[in-house]
Amino acid sequence: MAILFDWYEDPKPSDKQQGENENTLHPRIKYNGSTGTDVLRRRIQERCSLTETDVSAVLDARGALSHIMGQELAEGRQVHLDGIGYFHPCLTTTEPVTIGTKRKATKVKLKAIQFRADQTLKNEFGVLKVKSLKGGLDFTQLTNEEIDLQLTKYFRTHPFMRRYDFQYLCGMARSTAMRHIRRLRDEGKLKNMGGAMQPIYVPESGYYGNNEEISVKTE
Numbered sequence: 001m002a003i004l005f006d007w008y009e010d011p012k013p014s015d016k017q018q019g020e021n022e023n024t025l026h027p028r029i030k031y032n033g034s035t036g037t038d039v040l041r042r043r044i045q046e047r048c049s050l051t052e053t054d055v056s057a058v059l060d061a062r063g064a065l066s067h068i069m070g071q072e073l074a075e076g077r078q079v080h081l082d083g084i085g086y087f088h089p090c091l092t093t094t095e096p097v098t099i100g101t102k103r104k105a106t107k108v109k110l111k112a113i114q115f116r117a118d119q120t121l122k123n124e125f126g127v128l129k130v131k132s133l134k135g136g137l138d139f140t141q142l143t144n145e146e147i148d149l150q151l152t153k154y155f156r157t158h159p160f161m162r163r164y165d166f167q168y169l170c171g172m173a174r175s176t177a178m179r180h181i182r183r184l185r186d187e188g189k190l191k192n193m194g195g196a197m198q199p200i201y202v203p204e205s206g207y208y209g210n211n212e213e214i215s216v217k218t219e
Contacts, residue, residue: 002131004030008173027130037062073113085117142170147180148189148208155208160193161201 005027037059045055069079069087078088092111097104142150150169154161161169167177181201184190189207194200203210 001032002129004032004131006030006132083118083120085115085121087113087115090114151203152208155203155210159202163199
């Protein structure tokens with residue numbers, strides 16, 4: 001079975017003028033579910049002389065493996081599993097830090113545990129088979145006036161809009177849609193009636209056919 005993917009626009013640098021050059025795209029995987037421990041246990045047993053009980057014993061020790069790996073990573077060391085790859089911690093800050101920030105060390109936290117595959121694992125990947133999803137986005141850039149027209153039509157039949165509604169309405173990648181939403185908010189055309197993590201956008205009074213305040217329940 002092929003890996004399913006779709007195309008997304010690369011973020012445009014802030015110093016790049018709109019329409020200056022054609023935007024570049026990157027492929028993004030649409031994951032085909034996940035494989036759990038039970039499936040791995042069965043498939044490992046099928047490929048070796050170990051009994052299912054032996055394989056289960058090894059996999060059931062993953063709690064100890066996770067604990068030991070966590071201790072080693074916490075000491076700032078990479079952890080290498082032969083044939084699998086390297087695990088290593090990645091740091092970030094809890095807030096913006098400058099040269100003048102006091103107690104800089106207290107602003108550091110764990111961002112993620114990153115993974116770099118061994119060549120052995122990459123070789124097991126085999127020949128790459130991919131398939132582009134149909135019905136992908138049309139990356140033709142709309143003008144600001146065309147976006148306003150699309151929003152006017154949309155809000156005739158919808159009381160509010162989410163980011164992905166805007167994205168598909170205007171045929172944009174996520175990063176481009178967010179950039180335009182920020183612009184429309186700065187221009188006083190849209191406002192967020194939801195929360196920071198779950199924004200719900202409605203037109204400001206006087207825009208997109210709405211001439212009165214709108215109340216949206218976010219429950």
